[in-house]
Amino acid sequence: MERTFIEEDWMSKPDALVYDNHPETLIDRPLHYCPGCHHGVAHKEIMHVVEELGIQSEVIGVAPVGCSVFAYHYMNVDMQEAAHGRACAVATGIKRVRPDKTVFTYQGDGDLAAIGTAETLHAVNRGENILIIFINNAIYGMTGGQMAPTTLEGMQTSTTPYGRNIKDIGYPLKMTDLVAHLPGAYYVTRQSVHTPNAVRKFKKALKKAFEYLKDERGTCFVEIVSNCPSGWKMTPVESVSYIEEKMLPEFPVGDLKTPEK
Amino acid sequence: MARKATVLIDKELCKGCELCVIACPLEGLVLSDDLNLKGYRIVRLDTDKCTGCVNCALVCPDSAISVFREPKAAKPEAT
Amino acid sequence: MSEGNGKDVRLMKGNEAFAEAAIRAGMDAYFGYPITPQSEALEYLTREIPKRQGVVVQAESEVAAINMIYGAAGAGARVMTSSSSPGVSLMQEGISYIASAELPCLLVNINRGGPGLGTIQPSQGDYFQSTRGGGHGDYRTPVLAPATVQEMVDFVFEGFRIAEEYRTPTLILADGALGQMMERVELPPEGSLPHEIPSWATTGKTPDRESNVITSLFIEPEKMEKVNEKLQEKYRSMEKEIxxxxxxxxxxxxxxxxxxxxxxxxxxxxxxxxxxxxxxxxxxxxxxxxxxxxxxxxxxxxxxxxxxxxxxxxxxxxxxxxxxxxxxxxxxxxxxxxxxxxxxxxxxxxxxxxx
Structure with a gap:
């Protein structure tokens, strides 16, 4: 590997590596995502959390249909690929027959909030002891930037070329808010990963979610407000501003339901 | 000048998205003119003052950055 | 009830008989959705399983039920679902995935008259759907066609065996009359069909092995063709089951x-x-x-x-x-x-x- 730095003596010391880009739980291979895509950040930090909690052998993940269809190419845990929208049903099947395992789904907004609305709401309503990780970037990335259920009002996509007109096509669907109302939900939070501090908060929330699962008191649900530079027709840096200025006012971060509340 | 921390950027994983560039509090990362095998311009560290805050690594979508910090147990050298 | 010769003989409705057979065949989990004329199976299992062993879930739809089956089968469990024609149509997406991912499971179709919502009376209108794959892509499922309530019982055991031996979704195609009629059945004892968790199942990655991945996605056409060739070879090898x-x-x-x-x-x-x-x-x-x-x-x-x-x-x-x-x-x-x-x-x- 070509290195872009000069080696220091102390670097070989055991504690010198303070951020390992490929922990055991993350497979070392180039990601197929576009430059600047938050899927990469989410994958990496989810696997960091799995590593830090030492639960690699307990975890079974469910990958969705969408850009992150190949999540199992990167996440070094047992995984199953679900049909579009069906991840929560697949996770239910796994969890019911392997109740001692930690089961999570990783789903985009089209998958979870459009075609998989029923599976998602009913899994939460049954209080399935699974973790649902919801990547909301307000667009269908894989198929070429079409409108998603979470697309913002006025936002241009390849199927809303004049901007999303709510009179015609309805409002951005706030699945996380819906889910938080269900008694089967145990911990519901919305986070983002667009700044270093946001990533830190997301990791903290995700760690809590994994730990809450052990209580077996219901579904944990973590939304990640994310970007799609290619679909949004922006540079990655511009997409960070867009999240700050447009996405977060519509999808504010924070806990929507905690076991204490 | 000996450094207290530094980053290692995997050139072939970097896609030059610059999310690390805007995350660095020291503005110490820059997009270079070097290309990797995929043709992406890659980011390099352009400071000796890296504190190892890991901001860049946290926001890197391609797991291209690992961060090293001189362990506290070691006697710090004057800078 | 016993006839005094140690055999477990009962007068049973087809739908209840195949449900009971599934428990005796060591089914780990059943996921289903009510639909006439097969609802007695789900009713029977929600009544019996809590008293005995296994998992039973009434799903929110047949679409969800078949995907629960897919998940549980991927985790290495012995699983079954049942439905009737319109419900089986809804399951076709999942069956295609299960066939491609090469997972075993047993499906029972208590065929009713169609097309559309049709009627709740018995029919054999799903023959093409059952024997030609039913969903998208080049796959087939073994199809067993019972003519008696006794065969509905026997084919549950046979169906699980074939499903697991060939790693394929396997279908029992009966009809509304067989589901509803009562006949004398001899029930096999429990535990007569052993089952182990397969090594390919998602049970949590341990340090001694690579991660197990259950998928039906093979994006390179060269690879997808190979998967298809393997499936076709498998289907040819099933001819000894005729x-x-x-x-x-x-x-x-x-x-x-x-x-x-x-x-x-x-x-x-x-x-x-x-x-x-x-x-x-x-x-x-x-x-x-x-x-x-x-x-x-x-x-x-x-x-x-x-x-x-x-x-x-x-x-x-x-x-x-x-x-x-x-x-x-x-x-x-x-x-x-x-x-x-x-x-x-x-x-x-x-x-x-x-x-």
């Missing part, structure tokens, strides 16, 4: 071919025709896929003609024609939309050929 029942075919001029409920009625018509001096035999495939082409083809050397009886517009008749391959005429008698043919009308069709 079973059928032939009666009076040795001297038969006319062979009546039917499966499931219509075969019972056809056999009655055969006996009526024999009494009238018409040499009629009956041929009943028990496996609809793989289909007994060879055995039927051999019969074309001795029989003069064939009559296919189905409760549909003529679906298995195409397979019979393929088997007979133009050597003999193949007639068809069918009723549709939930109507059951009576022996007299089948006899009339036989007499029509005989003349």
């Amino acid at each position: 079973t059928f029942e032939a009666e009076n075919v040795e001297d038969a001029d006319i062979v009546v071919v039917a499966y499931g409920l219509s075969s019972r009625i056809s056999q009655k018509a055969m006996h009526m025709a024999r009494e009238k001096g018409i040499r009629v035999g009956s041929f009943r495939p028990k496996t609809l896929y793989p289909f007994p082409y060879e055995a039927l083809g051999k019969l074309a050397e001795t029989a003069k003609s064939f009559l296919v009886v189905e409760m549909n517009a003529g679906q298995m008749v195409e397979d019979v024609k393929l088997a007979v391959n133009g050597k003999r005429p193949v007639g068809f008698k069918g009723r549709m939309g939930g109507m059951i043919p009576d022996p007299d009308e089948i006899l009339a069709a036989i007499e029509n050929i005989d003349n």
